[in-house]
Amino acid sequence: MQYTASVRRTASALVVVATAAALMTGCTPSGEAGAAGEPSQSVQSPTPGTAAGGSGSGGTGQAKPSTPVSPAASGGKAKPCTIDDVKVTEARQAAVRPPGTGTGAAIVAVTNVSKSACTLQGFPTVAGAGNGSPGKNVPLATTHSGSAATVSLAPAARAWTKLTFVNVQGEADGYCESGATPASFPTLVVGVPGAGAHQTALDDGVLALCDNKATVTAYSATKPS
Incomplete structure (x- = not known):
């Protein structure tokens, strides 16, 4: 009786051990279930425009250069004025x-x-403008006073010049000190370098x-005085 009871206890112990081993083996098949307790590894997303394994569509992995900006778009120098850009005002x-x-002098x-x-x-x-015909204009011999510099004109901006004449003396029709006959013109033709000739009248009288x-x-x- 004692031998039989001992055998039964030994067999029961073996069953318990086998069962526990089976349970432990079932919890970690191939060791994967145990990975839940291990630190996780992060996965980085591929850079936009590149494959997950490396370079972009061109195979270089480099960003495309930006489109060059033209000098006009970046604020280049202003162009010279033309006859359509300016007007005597x-x-x-x-x-x-x-x-x-x-008249003496005009601005x-x-x-x-x-x-x-x-x-x-x-x-x-x-x-001096001729009567109805540019061919009848009377060019004046000009003497330059001072030096010229580039003038930059924004839209609606002005540039000025002063014209000083050999003045008429005396009363009525007057006279010229040189002995010449005074000339009178209702309008002037003023030239602008590179921008044509422009006809204008004095705001206050005729040119004498x-x-x-x-x-x-x-x-x-x-503006001169």
Whole structure:
């Protein structure tokens, strides 16, 4: 009886051990279930435009260069003014002029009437306008006063020049000190370097002068007196 009981206890112990081993083996098949307790590994997403394994569509893995910006888009230099860009918008007798009864001196302004900036540089040409015919214009011999510099005109900005004449003396029709006959013109033709000739009338009277000549200043952003 004791031998049989001992055998039964031994057999029962073996069953318990076998069962426990089976349970432990079932919990970790191939060791995968036990991985839940191990630290996880992060997976990085591929860079946009590249395959998961490496470079992009071109095989280089480098970003495409940006499109070059043209000089016009980046604010290049303004172009020279043309005849369509400017217009004579003022012509009047100057406050400071030689003594006499003629015009003496005139201030002329040209305005940028375009929608973009432009530049001009130089001295004006001057002529007395003929009656209805450019062929009858009387060019004045001009003497330059001072030096010329580039003037940049934004839209609606002005450039100025001063024209000083040999003034008429005396009363009534007056006389010229040179002995020449005074000339009178209802309008002037003023040239702008590179931007054509523009006809204009004085705001306050007609042009009266002697000897068909004038001293002129270069176009400037500063209004002369």
